[in-house]
Amino acid sequence: MSKTERTLEEHELIQRIEGDGQGAFVESYDAEAEVMTINMGPVHPATHGVLRLFLELDGETVMDCKPMIGYLHTGMEKECEDQNWRGAVTIVTRMDYLAPFHNEHAYSRAVEKLLGIEVPPRGVYIRMLMSELNRLTSHLVQFGTQGLDMGAMSAMFYGFREREIITDFFEMVTGLRMNHGYIVPGGVWEDLPDGWQEQVANILDVMPGRLNEYQDLLSENPIFIERTRGVGTITAEECDTLGVTGPIARASGIDWDLRRDMPYEAYDELSFEVPTQEQGDVYARYQIRMAEMVQSVALLEQIVDQMPDGDYKNMDPKLTPPPRSELNRSMEAVIHHFKLVTQGYAVPKGESYFAVESPRGELGAFVVSDGGTSPYRCHVRDPSFYNLQSLPVMAKGGLIADLIACIASLDPIMGGVDR
C-alpha cells in the first residue's frame, strides 16, 4: 500500500487537487513521519501573482518546494507571430509588466540588428532615460512588497508614493502608465513633450532624500534584519548553473551587469557603479536594489545633462510613418503611410538575439525573420523565469516565514514567467 493511499484512509482532511491528473500533488498528512504536503497559492497574497507552490512541511520547516507555474500563460510568443513587426511591440511589453520599457527595448534592438539600422542619439538617450526610470519604479514596487510581506506595511505606501510620480511622467510622455509600446524598432514613438525637464528634475530632486528615508525605515530596522539576514541564501555557483542574473546574482557576488559588461545604447558614455554583495541572502538582495536605485538616479542626472537634440527615431520613410503635415502635401508620404499601416515593413531574413539589463536581470529577445512583415518566431528570455527556478534552492530547510521573504526578494513577475 502506497504512502498516499494509507494517509487517504487514515485522515479525512485530505483533499485531491483538480487538474494535475498525476496524483503526485495531493494535499496530505503523514502522521508517522509528521510530514504535511500542502499547496500555497495559486491565489495567495504573498505569492506576487498567480504562483502556486507545492510544499512538503515538517512542522514549520520547508522540506521541499515545487513551484508550479502556467496560471498566467497566454501564448504571447505565438501571438507575436500574428502581428507585424511594429505591432509585436505591444505584445512583448505585456510580458514583464513591471518593466515594460525593458521588454520593448530588448525586442526593438533585436529587430534593429536584423534591419541593420542606427538609432539617432536623441532616441538612444530617451531610451536610456525611460529604462532607468523604469528601473526605479520596478525596484520601488519590490521595496514596498518586500516590506509588506515582512509586516512593515508603511514601506508599501512609501514605495508606491514615489512610484506614482514616475508613472505620472510615463503617462505624460507615452499616454499610458503601463505597457507603453513606446520604444519601437528605429527609435521611440514620440519625442519627449514640452516641460519634460521640469518633471524629471522634480523626480531627481525628490528621490535621493526619499531613498535615505527608506534606508532609515528598513535597512536598520532590527525586526527586518532579523527576518532577512542569513535567510534564503544562494551561492554564486548555483546562480550560474540556474542562469540566475540581475540583483539576485549580484547579491551572491557575481559582478555582472550588461550595461557595463556588454554596453548597449550609450551606457559606455556614462559613469556608474555596479553594487555587489557577498552574502547572497534576502538582506543582501534588498541592499543591492537600494544601491541600484541610487545608481539609477546618478545615471538619470547624466542622461538629462547630456540629452542631445535632433531626431528621436530613424526617419527612413520605409520604416516610420511620415509626419501629419507631410500627408497633406506629398503623394509619396501618403503611399508610405498606407503601406506601413496596412502591411508594415519587411525585415531581412535572419535571426538575432539581444539582451538588456532589466530590473530583474538579463532580459533578452530572440527574433527570427523569414523576410516577411511579421516575426517568424519571437522568443523572450525573461529573467523571472530563471530566478523562480532558484526558489527551491533558497527555501529548502528554512521556515515558511522565510519562504515568504524569499519570494519577495526574488521579485518574480508572473506575466514574464508564463508569457
Place this chain on the structure above:
Amino acid sequence: MRLEADDALDRVKGALGERVTDAHLNHGQVDVTVEPANLVEVLTILRDDIALGCRFFTFLSAVDRSTFNFDDDNEQGGLEVLVHLYSPEKIWHVNLHVPLDFDTPVCPSITGVFKGAEWHERETAEMFGIHFTDHPNLVTLYLSEDFEGHPMLKSFKLPARSYVKDWPGAKDPDEAAAGGR
C-alpha cells in the same frame, strides 16, 4: 579579454572540429549547427574549454521552420532546437542549432550540463512536441495535462484567428461564409 567574433569562430572550429556540421558568423554571434547525437558533448566542450569559456546558459527554445520562406524553393524546413550560450569572461555569444526529424522529434536533454535548462525543456517539449531523452521530470509546465496539440507549431492555428464569423448582413450563404468579403 574580449574575444573578437572572427577569433571566436576560429576557436570554435578548432575545438569542435567534426562534431559540428556548420559554423558561421551571424550579426557578431557564432552560429553552429549540431546533430542531436553530438549536442551534449559539444555543450560540455563549450562550457569547460578555457579558451572558449561559454559557461553561461542563456536560453533553450525551438523554431518550427515548416512554413519558412526559403530562398531556394526546394528547401524544406523542419524543427530546430536552439541553445544560446555566452562567455561572461570573453564576451562572445554562440547559438547552437539542432535540426530534428519533424515526425519524431527527439533531442537529448542538456540538464546534465546546464541545470537551468530543466524548465526550458519542459516548455519546449509541450509547445513543440519534442521529446527530450534523459530529462529528470518531463511533465507539462504551462499547459494542463489534457491539452491537445502543440501550440507553437505552425500547424496549430489559434481559434480566434482561423475562424471567421459569418457575415450577418449577407444575402446568400456563400457571401456569409466568406465573412462578407
